[in-house]
Amino acid sequence: MGAAIEARAVRKHYRGAERPALDGFDLRVEAGTVCALLGRNGAGKTTAVRILTTLLDFDDGAATVAGHDVRSGGDGVRRAIGLVGQNAAVDEILGGRANLVLFGRLRGLSKTAARDRAAELITRFGLDNAAGRAVGTYSGGMRRRLDLAASLVVPPSVLFVDEPTTGLDPDARREVWATVRRLVDDGVTVLLTTQYLEEADELADHVAMLRDGRVVLEGSPAELTSLVGDTRVEATFGSPADAAAAARVARPHAVGPVHVTGASVAVPVADAAAVTRLCAALAGAGVAPVDLAVRRPTLDDVFTHVNTEGAR
Ligand SMILES: Nc1ncnc2c1ncn2[C@@H]1O[C@H](COP(=O)(O)OP(=O)(O)OP(=O)(O)O)[C@@H](O)[C@H]1O
Ligand SMILES: [Mg+2]
Structure with missing residues (x-):
């Protein structure tokens, strides 16, 4: 066509x-x-x-x-x-x-x-x-x-x-x-x-x-x-210590650096299956998040990418 x-x-x-x-x-x-x-x-x-x-x-x-x-x-x-x-x-x-x-x-x-x-x-x-x-x-x-x-x-x-x-x-x-x-x-x-x-x-x-x-x-x-990056799991824990523990558990499931900010952890993951495995691993380690969100790249992220990487 x-x-x-x-x-x-x-x-x-x-x-x-x-x-x-x-x-x-x-x-x-x-x-x-x-x-x-x-x-x-x-x-x-x-x-x-x-x-x-x-x-x-x-x-x-x-x-x-x-x-x-x-x-x-x-x-x-x-x-x-x-x-x-x-x-x-x-x-x-x-x-x-x-x-x-x-x-x-x-x-x-x-x-x-x-x-x-x-x-x-x-x-x-x-x-x-x-x-x-x-x-x-x-x-x-x-x-x-x-x-x-x-x-x-x-x-x-x-x-x-x-x-x-x-x-x-x-x-x-x-x-x-x-x-x-x-x-x-x-x-x-x-x-x-x-x-x-x-x-x-x-x-x-x-x-x-x-x-x-x-x-x-x-x-x-x-x-x-x-182009603008991976899906991220963003989890908040009861304390910064829990977050640090969770970050250690999360690392093997991440496709990039795991970021810890206070009691929150951001984990870049490959796909939905990785989200499931990550949650199971956290539960297994006894560090349950009080809040959990899966975040995909947004239009703003794409624009940021376009602006920082430059474009044709
Ligand atoms: N009739 C007009 N006279 C002068 N400038 C105009 C006219 N129509 C649009 N523009 C300007 O042209 C540019 C592109 O406008 P356009 O309406 O195509 O944007 P858009 O992407 O559809 O925006 P929006 O998301 O707000 O609908 C803007 O800077 C706008 O101010
Ligand atoms: Mg318009």
Whole structure:
């Protein structure tokens, strides 16, 4: 399969801005995969999405989406894509079903076809009980599901989702993740932006980390997290003496130096099996932790890595 999205050396400098929002932005997303564009506020994620969805012109470089040049083939791009923007595009006063019918009509469906498609999507996204209610009364998770449904009224081959779960609680977040996974099972290529490494880890085949308008690090989630270090077990004990004893017990299970800070011990481990063995060893030695957490690398850790190790 070829690339569904390809951007080469894209540059965008907003009028009056101090520095470019995109500055040599390169990206390749294979058809049928999920790519997560990760970056902090202002990194350029929304700018990239707006350029690739033809909403925004750019100064330099080139990009194709679904085989169409975003500049010269804008109509082709727009026919092939769906977009869920960072700010919801749905009408607050209309109900969920009426919104979907409206989207269908805007995309050229007949009245009957728009109604049928709306009914199908309302059921598929679990919104039956709220279909007639004004969207202004929906919870964040319901709104995000409606946003996704609206982008699928005419099935796209490439879907762009700008920050699918920002501001959602963990349950709603998981619902959105499941929805995105189902789309990918149907063969849709997805580009999503996120500030959460966890989200990228859950959903993406490929993660591109954006900083100051360019991709500074990319790879599979496993490749990225392994770059910034190991999973750590962080345990707190009743006293510093217990912690010191625990550190001695932990050492054979660690894949790097064991750190003791007061009554706390941090142990880098290889995998989940090592966590189990470590806990068993501590229990066997009679030093039970009063608190225990398993910590995986976070987006901040990756950024720290990028900043300290330097990047391309
Ligand atoms: N219309 C605009 N005019 C001027 N500058 C802009 C405009 N839109 C965005 N910018 C600037 O471009 C840079 C990239 O913004 P962008 O919205 O693409 O970032 P983002 O990664 O989506 O951030 P967030 O996580 O906050 O959504 C920022 O410095 C921003 O201030
Ligand atoms: Mg944004």
